[in-house]
Amino acid sequence: MNQIVTLKIVNFGILPLSKIKKITVLGSGIMGHGIAQISAMSAYHVTLRDVEQRFLDNAMNKIRWSLDKLVEKNKINKQESDKIYDKITPVVDLKEALTDTDLLIEAVPEDLKLKKRVYSEVDQFSQEKTIYSSNTSTLPISEISQLTNRPDKFIGLHFFNPPQLMKLVEVIPGANTDNSIVDLGINFVKTLGKNPILCNKDVPGFIVNRIFIPLVHEAAYCLESDGKSMTQIDSSVKFKMFLPMGIFELADYTGLDVIHKATVEMYSRDKNVVNPHPKIEYLFSTGKYGKKSGDGFYSYGDKNYERIQLSEEESKQYDPIRILSVAINNASWLISNNVCTREDLELALKLGMGMKKELFKIGEDFDFKRIENTLNDLKERNGSFYDPDPYLKSISA
């Protein structure tokens, strides 16, 4: 009987894994609350843990809002929505949150010192059976796993914002992750109705952020130098690069705090992964985090969800060749370095960033030779970050 209910509730996923019944999500922010919600939607019992009750209250309000939206759009009915909501238990006490947990999903801020503190507490209260996973967007899985007493039972499960709508989860094994845990991670993601993509190497930014984060910086350079408005640049990204949001809009939506932290972590490990623009540091240090703080690249009201008006007409005012060239170059790096196949890369961009056309198809339409020339020109003026990747050179020849 339970299983029939499960199948019905799901819509989004398949039956839960028999090994995993209870999930604990640590951190109830943008990602944590969404991960808790989709896990409950796939009939897992979920404990959502944060350090203060007010954070949990806020998270539960967001879950309620999201479930109401899904009801409004006939994805689930009201009764199912209530059932899902009731499957999530918000808890402040860590020991209580970890009792009898099969899978821990850590989604605390991207600060290795903080994670170290969190995992040392988690180790004290976790049972041996508990598998650890981290939703880190940029910190190496091998490094985080070494902070714990079970690097073999540790895996990266990187969700995308909003987890309720984005279908991609990057699965990243660390150096010591046991193969059975990789399989379990992949199967778990499938039970959520999501599409797992294996990231073969634990590189800064994994797959999607290696493309997304540098684009925000590149767009900021374009804004500074090309005499165009944010909405003109964003419209060109939306209508000529086929992203569902403009890049400044997406940065605000993701959060400049998240982007800044990701930049610092990625850049500290590899100077060729991103060319940091000071505007990101400025927005972060002045508390302009984007949608969540009311101000970022754009200004916002207090609605739960707000979009920037972009238009095809405005997109005609700007050629996003520089932004596209950087995206193609970083994508080429991922392929050259066997982090993923070209096929998986395109799927990751489609499911993780909502791209409506294949990146390399867009590149072909813009002409790969022109892209290579643009990069060579940028390299001459700004250094090796822009050095065209061998894979790009091979396809532009």
Ligand code: 3HC
């Ligand atoms: N739950 C339920 N419904 C939601 C929701 C949520 N969490 N968030 C938004 N919605 C609803 C909206 O309210 C809207 O409803 P309405 O029609 O009643 O207003 C509906 O979804 C559709 O929204 P839009 O009209 O804006 O339609 P879109 O077709 O543009 O879809 C989107 C929205 C899926 C967010 C799409 O714009 C998109 O894919 N954007 C790109 C997101 C992205 O790139 N994410 C990855 C960022 S990088 C990342 O997360 C990694 C990290 O490590 C940094």
